[in-house]
Amino acid sequence: MAKAASLLRVLLPSMLLLATAAAEGARPNKSSSLGGFVWATGKDEGDLVAMVESPEESLPVEDDITGGFSSLEGMLQWAIGHSDPEKLKEKAKDVQRLSGDELKKRQLEIKELMEKLKVSSDAELMKIAIADLNNFSITLEGRQRALNELLFLVEPIDNANDLDKLGGLVVVIRELDNSEADIRTTSAWILGKACQNNALVQNQILTYGGLEKLIKMVGSSSKEEAVKALYAVSALIHNNEIGQKMFYAEEGNIMLQDIMSNSSTDIRLLKKAAILVADLADNQQHYADNSKLHFLGDRFFLKAVVDLLLTPDLDLQEKALLAVRSLLQLTSTDASDLRDYCSLDQVLESMREGLDKANVEEDLKDYSDEIESLRKEVLVLFHNKLSNISSVPT
Numbered sequence: 354m355a356k357a358a359s360l361l362r363v364l365l366p367s368m369l370l371l372a373t374a375a376a377e378g379a380r381p382n383k384s385s386s387l388g389g390f391v392w393a394t395g396k397d398e399g400d401l402v403a404m405v406e407s408p409e410e411s412l413p414v415e416d417d418i419t420g421g422f423s424s425l426e427g428m429l430q431w432a433i434g435h436s437d438p439e440k441l442k443e444k445a446k447d448v449q450r451l452s453g454d455e456l457k458k459r460q461l462e463i464k465e466l467m468e469k470l471k472v473s474s475d476a477e478l479m480k481i482a483i484a485d486l487n488n489f490s491i492t493l494e495g496r497q498r499a500l501n502e503l504l505f506l507v508e509p510i511d512n513a514n515d516l517d518k519l520g521g522l523v524v525v526i527r528e529l530d531n532s533e534a535d536i537r538t539t540s541a542w543i544l545g546k547a548c549q550n551n552a553l554v555q556n557q558i559l560t561y562g563g564l565e566k567l568i569k570m571v572g573s574s575s576k577e578e579a580v581k582a583l584y585a586v587s588a589l590i591h592n593n594e595i596g597q598k599m600f601y602a603e604e605g606n607i608m609l610q611d612i613m614s615n616s617s618t619d620i621r622l623l624k625k626a627a628i629l630v631a632d633l634a635d636n637q638q639h640y641a642d643n644s645k646l647h648f649l650g651d652r653f654f655l656k657a658v659v660d661l662l663l664t665p666d667l668d669l670q671e672k673a674l675l676a677v678r679s680l681l682q683l684t685s686t687d688a689s690d691l692r693d694y695c696s697l698d699q700v701l702e703s704m705r706e707g708l709d710k711a712n713v714e715e716d717l718k719d720y721s722d723e724i725e726s727l728r729k730e731v732l733v734l735f736h737n738k739l740s741n742i743s744s745v746p747t
């Protein structure tokens with residue numbers, strides 16, 4: 354941490370100055386170097402440290418950096434605030450004497466160094482957060498802060514890929530069992546973010562048994578916890594055949610059906626459930642038969658999805674329509690179940706009436722028109738599927 358911050362103090366003035374020089378139009382003069390900094394290409398980390406540790410190359414700022422930066426940007430802000438304006442001005446004059454070629458070369462070097470700085474500082478920040486989570490005498494606030502930092506840090510894919518190597522996944526999954534709902538919630542959020550569109554991290558979390566815990570958490574009485582847990586479950590099994598099989602083995606289908614059928618479920622959770630159903634149905638097309646999720650064709654499950662169409666919330670209606678449309682593409686979906694058990698015809702008809710009413714409200718017109726055309730599309734697909742059954746000789 355301290356090393357990263359020191360590096361930044363060394364680099365920042367040069368970056369600012371190069372920017373200044375570029376803005377003011379540099380006057381070429383080959384006789385000067387950049388404020389006493391000695392730049393060389395192909396520096397390794399040892400060189401960087403040596404540079405930082407050489408006193409005349411450091412800027413005159415307090416050396417008691419004890420951390421607390423949650424990001425590279427935070428460090429930049431800090432370094433800007435701690436730079437000496439007089440020194441900056443002086444060095445700006447030096448930069449103006451550089452030739453265009455020299456300037457370009459230095460810009461490239463700085464860019465290279467910044468890349469290295471970024472990598473090393475993020476990994477270091479993650480290590481610190483993970484060490485905090487492993488420190489059992491840390492306060493609740495400290496634990497929450499460490500998790501918030503990880504939440505931010507796992508966003509870039511390279512950091513997410515490093516999380517397990519640094520021992521981070523195991524500790525975050527462990528925090529899913531914390532007695533504090535906020536801690537569990539942030540932990541679920543981190544896992545979802547880290548594995549989003551990332552098969553490597555998905556499989557790591559699945560191997561550590563994270564899915565089972567997250568599925569249980571969706572039933573939490575804390576709305577926020579349930580929402581973040583379902584977000585993480587969805588990210589974990591998206592496009593992941595093994596994850597989807599495990600989802601079924603852990604009775605994820607029952608969890609989904611329960612929340613969709615429960616009239617007191619939070620609307621955000623219902624939307625996430627509808628999106629997940631559509632996603633699972635879409636994925637099914639690509640999987641071999643032994644990986645098929647047959648519960649998607651179960652009529653109790655279908656009814657829970659179809660009933661979502663009756664909600665007054667347009668956004669949820671749209672998401673539920675997309676789910677029904679995806680389910681209609683599956684051969685395992687029996688159209689006569691949709692007709693007889695789920696009353697899909699009546700449901701779609703009462704939906705049309707509701708949309709007619711929404712259409713009267715000017716600000717909802719475009720949106721309700723959009724949903725209406727999706728509704729019609731579902732209706733046509735449904736009737737095509739029905740006529741396919743009746744045309745098959747029995």
Ligand SMILES: *[C@@H]1O[C@H](CO)[C@@H](O)[C@H](O)[C@H]1NC(C)=O
Pocket residue numbers: 488489490491492495
């Ligand atoms: C653990 O946390 C406590 C309380 O914040 C702190 O005093 C201690 O130094 C930490 N231990 C380690 C090994 O970081």
Ligand SMILES: *[C@@H]1O[C@H](CO)[C@@H](O)[C@H](O)[C@H]1NC(C)=O
Pocket residue numbers: 573574611615616617618619
């Ligand atoms: C329905 O959801 C509420 C709120 O999440 C929960 O308290 C209740 O136990 C659920 N009911 C059933 C039957 O699952």
